[in-house]
Amino acid sequence: MSPRKKTSxxxxxxxxxxAAGTAALAAAPAARAKQPAPEGGTRxxxxxxxxxxxxxxxNAEILTAERTGSDFMVDVIKSLKIDYVCSNPGSSFRGLHxxxxxxxxxxxxxxxxxxxxxxxxxxxxxxxxIEGKPLLVMAHGTVGLQHAAMAVYNAxxxxxxxxxxxxxxxxxxxxxxxxxxxxxxxDAAAVLRDYVKWDDLPLSLPHFAESTVRAYKMAMTPPxxxxxxxxxxxxxxxxIAADASPKVPRVMxxxxxxxxxxxxxxxxxxxVAAESPVLIAGRAARSPAGLVHLVELAETLExxxxxxxxxxxxxxxxxxxxTERGPALIGNADxxxxxxxxxxxxxxxxxxxxxxxxxxxxxxxxxxxxxxNSANLFVKSNYQNxxxxxxxxxxxxxxxxxxxxxxxxxxxxxxxxSRKSAFADRGAKLAAAHDESFEQARDAAAxxxxxxxxxxARLAAELWAQIKTEDWSLVSHATFxxxxxxxxxxxxxxxxxxxxxxxxxxxxxxxxxxxxxxxxRKHGRLSVNIQCDGDLMYAPGVLWTAAHHRIPLLTVMHNxxxxxxxxxxxxxxxxxxxxxxxxxxxGTTISDPNIDFAKLAQSMGVYAEGPISDPKxxxxxxxxxIQVVKRGEPVLLDVLTQPx
Amino acid sequence: xxxxASTTREVFFTAALxxxxxLALIPDAxxxxxxxxxxxKKVFEKLGCxxxxxxxxxGMPQTxxxxxxxxxxxxxxxxxxxxxxxxxxxxxxPPFLTTQVSxxxxxxxxxxxxxxxSQPKLELPSSASSKDxxxxxxxxxxxxxxxxxxxxxxxTGGSRIGPPQIPxxxxxxxIRQPAGEMPPYTPKALSDAQLADIYVFxxxxxxxxxxxxxxxxxx
Numbered sequence: 080m081s082p083r084k085k086t087s088x089x090x091x092x093x094x095x096x097x098a099a100g101t102a103a104l105a106a107a108p109a110a111r112a113k114q115p116a117p118e119g120g121t122r123x124x125x126x127x128x129x130x131x132x133x134x135x136x137x138n139a140e141i142l143t144a145e146r147t148g149s150d151f152m153v154d155v156i157k158s159l160k161i162d163y164v165c166s167n168p169g170s171s172f173r174g175l176h177x178x179x180x181x182x183x184x185x186x187x188x189x190x191x192x193x194x195x196x197x198x199x200x201x202x203x204x205x206x207x208x209i210e211g212k213p214l215l216v217m218a219h220g221t222v223g224l225q226h227a228a229m230a231v232y233n234a235x236x237x238x239x240x241x242x243x244x245x246x247x248x249x250x251x252x253x254x255x256x257x258x259x260x261x262x263x264x265x266d267a268a269a270v271l272r273d274y275v276k277w278d279d280l281p282l283s284l285p286h287f288a289e290s291t292v293r294a295y296k297m298a299m300t301p302p303x304x305x306x307x308x309x310x311x312x313x314x315x316x317x318x319i320a321a322d323a324s325p326k327v328p329r330v331m332x333x334x335x336x337x338x339x340x341x342x343x344x345x346x347x348x349x350x351v352a353a354e355s356p357v358l359i360a361g362r363a364a365r366s367p368a369g370l371v372h373l374v375e376l377a378e379t380l381e382x383x384x385x386x387x388x389x390x391x392x393x394x395x396x397x398x399x400x401x402t403e404r405g406p407a408l409i410g411n412a413d414x415x416x417x418x419x420x421x422x423x424x425x426x427x428x429x430x431x432x433x434x435x436x437x438x439x440x441x442x443x444x445x446x447x448x449x450x451x452n453s454a455n456l457f458v459k460s461n462y463q464n465x466x467x468x469x470x471x472x473x474x475x476x477x478x479x480x481x482x483x484x485x486x487x488x489x490x491x492x493x494x495x496x497s498r499k500s501a502f503a504d505r506g507a508k509l510a511a512a513h514d515e516s517f518e519q520a521r522d523a524a525a526x527x528x529x530x531x532x533x534x535x536a537r538l539a540a541e542l543w544a545q546i547k548t549e550d551w552s553l554v555s556h557a558t559f560x561x562x563x564x565x566x567x568x569x570x571x572x573x574x575x576x577x578x579x580x581x582x583x584x585x586x587x588x589x590x591x592x593x594x595x596x597x598x599x600r601k602h603g604r605l606s607v608n609i610q611c612d613g614d615l616m617y618a619p620g621v622l623w624t625a626a627h628h629r630i631p632l633l634t635v636m637h638n639x640x641x642x643x644x645x646x647x648x649x650x651x652x653x654x655x656x657x658x659x660x661x662x663x664x665x666g667t668t669i670s671d672p673n674i675d676f677a678k679l680a681q682s683m684g685v686y687a688e689g690p691i692s693d694p695k696x697x698x699x700x701x702x703x704x705i706q707v708v709k710r711g712e713p714v715l716l717d718v719l720t721q722p723x
Numbered sequence: 724x725x726x727x728a729s730t731t732r733e734v735f736f737t738a739a740l741x742x743x744x745x746l747a748l749i750p751d752a753x754x755x756x757x758x759x760x761x762x763x764k765k766v767f768e769k770l771g772c773x774x775x776x777x778x779x780x781x782g783m784p785q786t787x788x789x790x791x792x793x794x795x796x797x798x799x800x801x802x803x804x805x806x807x808x809x810x811x812x813x814x815x816x817p818p819f820l821t822t823q824v825s826x827x828x829x830x831x832x833x834x835x836x837x838x839x840x841s842q843p844k845l846e847l848p849s850s851a852s853s854k855d856x857x858x859x860x861x862x863x864x865x866x867x868x869x870x871x872x873x874x875x876x877x878x879t880g881g882s883r884i885g886p887p888q889i890p891x892x893x894x895x896x897x898i899r900q901p902a903g904e905m906p907p908y909t910p911k912a913l914s915d916a917q918l919a920d921i922y923v924f925x926x927x928x929x930x931x932x933x934x935x936x937x938x939x940x941x942x
Binding site: 407410411433441524527544567653658 | 771822866870879883903904938
């Protein structure tokens with residue numbers, strides 16, 4: 080039997096049959112044995128009780144049901160303790176939608192109304208990086224999943240768990256003409272399969288229950304990734320008996336994969352013996368514990384740490400944070416340890432993008448390299464986000480955070496007085512170098528301090544001056560503002576930074592910041608978003624979501640009126656061809672007319688000010704904005720900025 | 724091209740073997756004649772020497788707390804001392820080991836540094852206009868990587884150029900044939916006169932106030 084037939088349940092015919100059968104049972108109990116058992120997903124509904132009025136009117140069509148498959152689905156979802164479901168409504172999951180808000184009481188999960196599926200997944204992306212667990216996203220059949228695709232790819236590349244349910248109508252004979260045909264697919268998951276960890280098409284409620292719990296466990300196991308369930312509309316909407324109780328499976332999480340003891344011990348041996356080692360952290364700290372473990376290892380070895388900040392791995396003002404000296408340290412290192420580094424090869428090489436693209440190693444030829452990376456446990460073929468193959472001496476396919484305690488213990492076992500003394504000397508030099516780098520960053524930030532458009536350094540400094548005494552969380556990435564927050568602010572806690580897109584897909588930041596702010600709300604944190612203009616224009620409706628759901632968030636625009644990365648790319652081509660140097664703005668800038676982001680935000684119920692181009696006006700505007708955010712509202716300040 | 728460079732090096736080393744016994748007696752100032760300057764330029768760029776020393780070895784002045792780097796174009800060091808300074812530098816420069824760059828290649832670099840220094844020195848024309856330079860700086864995209872004030876950015880890789888950190892000759896040499904990531908600006912697309920305008924505009928950029936004097940930078 081084909082899957083379609085298995086899930087094909089004619090609920091109207093079934094209800095008639097059930098009603099008629101029950102009426103017959105009342106008259107002739109012996110007929111009970113002759114009741115045909117419906118196939119597949121509705122087997123649990125055999126014992127359904129018809130409505131009382133139908134007993135009186137046995138020929139009437141049954142139009143209501145007290146309990147449907149989607150109610151049971153909510154039971155399963157609640158068992159996973161999922162707080163929110165982000166969704167743009169779609170009829171292919173109307174059953175589940177209604178069950179969540181009524182049967183489930185719109186609590187755990189609470190429905191968060193989104194204006195675009197890319198916003199739904201983007202919010203889940205940001206939320207998970209703060210809260211450490213996934214949101215549920217519901218997306219409409221075909222069109223909703225296609226809208227969601229880019230954000231799913233970002234989450235996949237960024238190793239973030241998201242639980243996605245896509246609607247579909249499998250039985251062709253149950254589709255209303257035109258629209259439902261366009262919104263149904265034979266293999267609805269295909270559009271996302273290349274960049275989700277796992278997907279399934281449950282054919283019954285028990286199947287849904289097991290697959291949902293399995294999907295959740297897989298999503299939450301490093302390397303974490305989105306998972307997808309395609310849930311047939313008939314399975315959602317078919318009734319189940321009031322006394323039926325399909326089983327909700329227990330959720331027993333997998334343990335994170337740890338590095339094997341032999342490799343870990345060899346890594347420790349190299350690190351202890353090294354004279355100039357360096358530690359590079361990518362997504363090393365996937366939870367607050369990871370940050371603590373990393374600090375312990377670094378302090379045990381007195382090893383310089385280069386934080387690539389794909390997560391908040393290491394305190395920015397820790398004396399061993401040597402991020403600003405990255406290339407020089409790598410070039411001088413005799414042992415290089417990479418923890419969940421996304422592109423190890425690219426980290427130890429430089430690449431030159433001229434007419435002939437060339438690369439060279441920046442590491443010493445005799446340097447020993449060690450990598451602990453869970454990404455090697457799950458690699459797909461089509462999308463090339465796995466980066467260039469690195470030749471690593473000790474390559475440990477494991478979760479770095481889970482492996483760090485055993486690595487630190489192995490290091491401590493090998494320490495003797497001589498090495499401790501050498502480490503102390505190294506640590507003192509590194510502390511001095513850290514202080515020097517910090518002073519250099521401050522000096523560099525002073526350049527163009529009074530410039531208009533406002534320098535990104537000043538934007539960061541003005542923000543820091545006012546949030547430093549708050550319990551703050553930067554919920555945007557800092558790449559496009561020249562990493563100024565990371566260079567000037569004192570990041571200490573894991574939730575204070577969440578990294579970037581993962582797949583470098585623009586349109587991530589606005590929804591991810593709102594999702595992260597949603598997670599921060601219950602903790603009372605001040606969420607701060609430095610928002611690029613081009614990114615916001617992908618799906619600005621997420622501002623309405625923030626206003627509608629009263630999500631407090633301070634958004635400060637980095638409005639350079641351009642897709643600036645692409646301005647530079649076109650400039651490279653124009654220079655290479657020695658023509659039209661002044662035309663790189665065509666197709667890459669966002670001006671004429673200039674977008675009034677304050678009005679845009681205000682139109683969606685968000686308090687907003689701007690555009691602000693005078694640097695002296697920025698500080699007072701931030702003061703006013705923070706007061707509004709503290710009332711529990713989102714705010715947007717439109718700030719005209721230098722390009723980077 | 725590569726074959727030619729290789730052959731040149733082979734000839735050099737054959738000759739070097741023959742005269743090895745008397746090499747120490749020959750003034751090292753002539754050493755550049757024995758190296759392949761063209762290959763030396765490639766090595767100089769491949770190793771990233773230009774990042775600190777400029778594309779022609781013109782050096783970088785100290786700015787604030789940022790240490791400068793010495794001028795090495797036309798270095799007065801003997802080849803032997805030059806090799807020593809690269810293998811075991813005394814300052815902030817990282818050492819370059821024989822596994823990273825051979826003596827043969829460093830000899831080529833040495834030759835390149837002398838050839839670069841022998842290029843005619845460009846004078847900044849007195850007619851250069853800061854106002855025109857400001858317009859050109861923006862219109863021709865310099866601001867994209869370096870910022871409207873030439874402040875630079877760690878994200879774009881554009882260094883701080885306002886005010887310029889290198890002399891006019893080095894500025895022109897780098898822009899015409901950049902050693903790093905910067906796209907080249909050829910005379911066909913950007914004339915020498917326009918380049919001079921941009922340079923004087925950058926010269927007019929104010930020095931930054933001390934960071935200690937800015938409260939927001941001392942939090």
